[in-house]
Every structure is written in C-alpha cells, then in structure tokens.
Amino acid sequence: MINYSELRLDSGGTLYFKIAKLIEWLIVILALVIPLHGLISSIISIVLFAGVLIYVLLFGLRLPFKPQFSLICLILFSLFYLAHIVGVFYSCNMSFALFDLQVKLSLIAFPVVFFLISAFFPGALNPGRTLIAFATGVVIGSLIMIISAVVSYSATGNPGEFYSSLLSDAFHPTYYALYVVMAMISVTWCWLHDCCKLSSRNTILYAISWIWLFIFLVLLSSKAGLISLAIPVIYMLYVLHQKTRSLIPMIGFSAFFALIFTTSFYLFPISFGRFAVVAKTIETVTPDKGNASESTFQRIMLWKSAMRILREHPLGGVGTGDVKQAFLEDYTLTGNTAGQEANLNAHNQYLQTSVALGLTGLLILVLTFLFPFIMAFRKGAWEYGAFLLLVAFNLLFESMLERQAGVMFYAFFNMVLFTALNGEVVNHPVRSKPL
Template sequence: MNLIHKIEWSNWREFAFPSSVVLLAFFIPLIKYGIQIPILLFILSWFFYPKVPFKKVWWPFLVFGGFYIFHLIGMFYTEHVNLGINDLTEKLSLLLFPFFFATAKPMNKKFKRYAIITFAIGLAFSVVLSFIISGFSYANSGNIRDFYMSEFSPIFHPSYIAMFINMAIAILLTVITTLKFSKIQLVLLWVLIFFLSLALVFPTSKMGFIIFVFLIGYFLFKWATQKVFFKLNSLLLLLVGITTLVFIKFNPVAQSRVNSAVEFADGEMKPNESHQMESNAARIYAWKATLNEIKKHPFGVGTGDINTVLENHFRENGLEELADKGLNPHNQYLQSAMAIGIPALLWFLFSLLYPFGKIIRTKDWLYAFFLCSLALNLLVESMLEKQSGIVFFSFFNALFFFSASLISKNTDNSKMNFEK
C-alpha cells in the first residue's frame, strides 16, 4: 500500500503498464477463455509507457522471437494455409511478450515482485475453484474420480495446472526467504505451500510429481549452499515434501497413475491388447511416428500441417484410435522439429539456454527453476501448442529476462521488508 500512496496518480503512464503486468500475472492461472482481455490491456498500456531504444535489445528479442519467425517461414511450404494462420495466431504471444518487455522501460522492482506473487495468489484461487467444482460434481454423481485429472481441472489440462502449482510453490519458497514477513504471515504462507503441495495430487500429472520432487531437492540444495542456512525452512520444506509423497503413495487414483507408468516402463503392460491405450503407450507411438516424419522432413512439414500428417501416419499403420483422437506428439521438441524443422528446434533450445548467462550473474534462481521445470514438462507435453502454455511461458520468460532478478541480487542474505 505504501508504494501506491507514493505514486503520483497524475503520472498514470508510469503506473498503467506495471499494473497491467500484475493483473495479467494474476489471471494467467485463473482463466483460459478471456485471457485476451488482460493481454489487450497490457498492450494498450505499453503504448503510453516510456520505452527503451530497440537497438539496445534487438538481440535478446531475436533470440526469443526467433522461434515464432521460424513458424512464419513454415508458412511458405505448408499445404494447409488456414491451419497455419490459426497456428500463427495462437502463438503470437511468443513474439509479442518479448517485444513489449524488451522495449519497455524497466519497472519498479516492487511491481515485478507483485507480479510473481499475484500469479501464486491467482493459482491458489484457481485450485480452490477446482475443489468447489469437483465438490458439486461429486455431490451429484458420488464418484470420487470427480476430484481427479481433467475432472479436477476443467479449465486447464491437468499437466498445465500441475505446472502452475509447482511454479507457485517455487515462488512462495523464494519470497519467504527473500522478503521480511511477520510470524503470522509466515505461518499463512507455509499453510498455503502445504495446501498447494497436497493439491498437486489431484491433477495426477506424473511429470508434475517428478518436478515436485525436483523442486524439493532444488530448494534444499539452494538453501544449504547459501551463507545463511535456513534450517527451519529446510525442515518445513522436507516435511511438506514427505507428507505430499506419502499422500501420493496411499492415494489410490494417484498411485494407479504412477503404477501404470512403471508397469509400462518395465514392459509388463501391453497397451496394444487393451481397448484403450494408457497415456504412456500413446505417447510412445506418437513419438515414434513423429521421429519417422522428422527423418522424411528435416525442415518440417510446414506450419499447421503436423496434425494432418500424423493422422495419416496413424491410419496407415492401423492406429485408428490415435488417429481419431487427433493425438499430437506430446513432446514439444519433437512437435517443433516435425512442424518447422530441426533448425527451428535448435534455435528454440538455444533460446532456453541463453538466459542462464544472466541467471548466473544475477543469481535469479527462481528464473532457473522456471526454465528447468518448463524444459521437463515439454518432454511429455506439447505445451506451446495451446494458448495457456504459450502465454505462461512467453510472459514469464520475458518478464524474468528483461527484468533481470525479480527479487534482487543476493537478497537471500539480506531480507527486505515486504511492506516497504
């Protein structure tokens, strides 16, 4: 509140753009349809905000926007122009967010902190809403599965909501060791972390579980290697992690998902004999089909053509179930290589590695977790084919990079008062 009181409301141009960033961060995990409205407000406010000369930021903009440029190039050899145009429209955020953040004057650090914190708050609202919706469904059906997978998350795909939850937990773990809170506030923050950790069980995303384990280890290692070792926080985080894993172990729905993955990996499951393929088996077939097509088309099949080519491949090989589902590769790296070529994939991989130079200099370990988490999720989901994943990635990647450290360098050793 003190920051808002200090702002001269007559200078609204300085206030509108950062506020739109905070607003958009809040709605990203909360709404799927209608996210265009806060994005539009973000764009409009940028026009009135002070700018940075483009010549100073053209290279990082090209690094992040280059992936979209490859999609534009793919339009020259696509066979389905309408599908290609739809794909370009869906992915426009990959170009817009890097451009707007790169050319906007760096925001006040407090607004940057508010942005990531409001994302966590928005995610908490989203999870509570999911429990309410599932509760009503369960009251009508009596089926406990109304609390799991897509039934738990009717707005977002379970993998997306699991990714959002892990990111929100990482944000909360970062702020409790970088900002100064009262004891009551810290208790509430840890209750929220515990709540979100248990909520991760209900989407039953297998990669979500893996990244959660990675998250626990990541922060324990991070805290253990700092000059100030957060003993109590480390103990609480370990307790949260163990409790959540025990909940997963004894939760029948979550455990069945884990067991199916293990059985398939051990070769005990024969998906081709079942009436309906388990998701792991479907992914393997999709990956093999995609790799075969990449060998035939090293420069891609063209923007918008990938689904048609895959469907034809499935039907030619007698995989009618996968063809009818319109299954995509469920791997963003393979998806991009097949659609727009191996050079485009290499550029995208470069864009994921490029920020680590700045991360090491600024010690922005939350940004590092964001990129590592995303990179793992992209192994099992084509998350940059849907607007929810595109907006999440492009918004936060640009916000993190062009804002440098969202908290500030070495703030773990010198905690700041959140109210200042």
C-alpha cells in the same frame, strides 16, 4: 534530458507516471488471471499490448530509450515465432498455418512489449508482486475446483471427481500442474524473501499455501507434475542454504517434506498408482501390444510417429500448416486409431517442433531455453532458472506451445523474469550474486 529509469512511480501525477502505474497493475492482474480464465487473460494481454504500443508511438520520441536487455535477446526470443512464419511459406494448409501463428502470437508479442516496457517504463515491472499475484490466482483457482468437485461428488458419489481431468475440467491437468508447481516456486520466493530470519507473521500463511498447493498437485494426478515437484523442493533447499548458511533449516524442511509426501502417498493412492502403470507400460509396449487407452502407451506411439515423420523431413520439417495432416497420415498407415480419432499432436514440444520446422526449429527452441538459463546461472537468479527447468521438462510430455494456456504462461513469465534479470526492478527475488 530526464532519466526516467531513475524516477519512482509514486513521484507525481504526470501522464507518464499514471501510464507506468497502469502498466504495472495490468501485468500483476494478468498474472492473477492466467490460472483462472483463458479468455479474460487474453483480453488483458491485448489491452497491455495496445496501451504500451500506442503510448510509445505517441510519446516515445520524447523519452530516453534505454532498454534493460539487448536487441539480440529480443531477436532470440522472437526467433521461434519468426521460424514458424517462415514455415508458412512451404505449407499447403494455410488456414491451419495462420491459426497456429495466432495461437503462438504471445511468443513474439510479449518479448516486444517487455522490451518497450524495460526501455520506457523500467519502474513498471514488479516481479515480486507479479509472482505473488500468480500464486494467489492458482490458490483461488484450486479452491474453485475443489468446491466444484464437492458439488459434483454430492450429486454422483464418484470419488474420481477429486482427481485429474474431472477435477481440472477447465484446464488440462498437466497444464494446471505446471501452474501449481510454478506457484510453489513463487510461494517459496515469497516465504524466503519476506522471512529472511524465518520469523515473519506471514510464515504460517506461506507454509499453508505451500502445503495446499502440494496436495492439489497430487490430486491433479499429473505424472509430469509430480516429477516436477523436485524443482521447487530443490529450489527451497538451495535458497535456505543461501539465506541461513546452516544445515538445520534444510534438514527441517527435508523432514517436513518427507512427512507430507509419505502421508499423501497413503491418502491418495490413485495419484501415485499411475507410476506403476507407467512402469508396466514401458515393459510391455510393442507395435501390437499395450493398452491404447493408457496415456503413457499412447505417448510412446505418438513419439514414434513424430520420429518417422522427422526422418523424412529432417531439416525444414513439413511446414507450420501441415503438421496435423502429417500426423494423421502416419496414424492411418500405422493403425493408430486413437491418435487418428482424437487428432493428437506429438505430446512432446521438441518432437512437435521438429516435425513442423525440422532440426533447425528444434535448435532454435533449445537455444531459447539454454541461453537465458546460462544467464540466470551466472547471475544467481535461481527463481528464473527454476522456471526454465520446469517448462523445459514439461515440454517433454506435452506440446505446450501449441495451446494458448501453455503459450501465454511461458511467454509472459519468461519475459517478466528475464527482464528482471537484466534490470533494476522493484523487490527482485533473492540472488546469491549481485547484478
């Protein structure tokens, strides 16, 4: 029997190789489109899912089945979604429960599809090209937003057009800040993977892209995004050390980053001024004091609501479909009119999951990050570890797995990097240890 895991995609024109090449490009195009348009990325995902499933059903029995990660891993990544299915059975609001399952569908669809891809089309996964495509999509998206802000500013004269939600009107600023930081991690990989001796002709392009992404991140004015900036910076320093075994490149990059960070602090005081507001809010926030319109104050109120609900339903939560109603009832009791009018969630995925599924659901969510992070650490796959830390940190401030923009981003890149971690793939990112 032919071992397809040893065949190259350019070996011929058979149906198998054509399908494998199509899958590879669908994955790359999806990475490009995720930061550009939600609907188009959903359509591409459906095409990818349908194509893989149909081909496997028609021809799967004729091919060797050698998945690059175990069935246990597939179950682990699917368990969070399966727990929400269980939560439907003790929910009263079935319509919202089914809607929530629809939003989170990528959490089980991507693990299943990548499990099949790794088994039948192992050569179709090119994580390097996928990361480059995503970074390109983020750069294109940021350029479009800046151009739109320039047009709006020329009409209104409002400098606020270049900041936060006015700048990123198609995506939540915190979500897009997550995309930007991931793009910086991707550019870091491209830079160091292509420029082992730091002398490639692409070095200037990578450097300009990194600086542009940093500036755009500052303009987004996301507090979580600016704090997350530490992850690509540390990743850059670590890989510089691994590649050069010298302190000089690390010192040079540190000085360079300190320069652009200090410069941006003075050029864009609006973005960094939000941290002063946070400190003041934390000092003054009480049940009857604080600025209800300030995001930090509002988050603290939402977190308190989530903790109250969790104390009443500690093990299984209120159910997948009754989360929204539970929050609205608490907002009414506590007089949180802003939360009630905007129908806000917990703005913390760990608390949001705890309210829906109890501590059981929280444990499952934590394991879906902890287990692969341990694997990434053991195998030296620092790009995957950086991704997991980035998402896990941002879940502290946003319920990102309650919205399509967050679900698809996490589910897609989690499986791209995890599958690459466990198999022989094209252009794998830099590792300090062999697999």
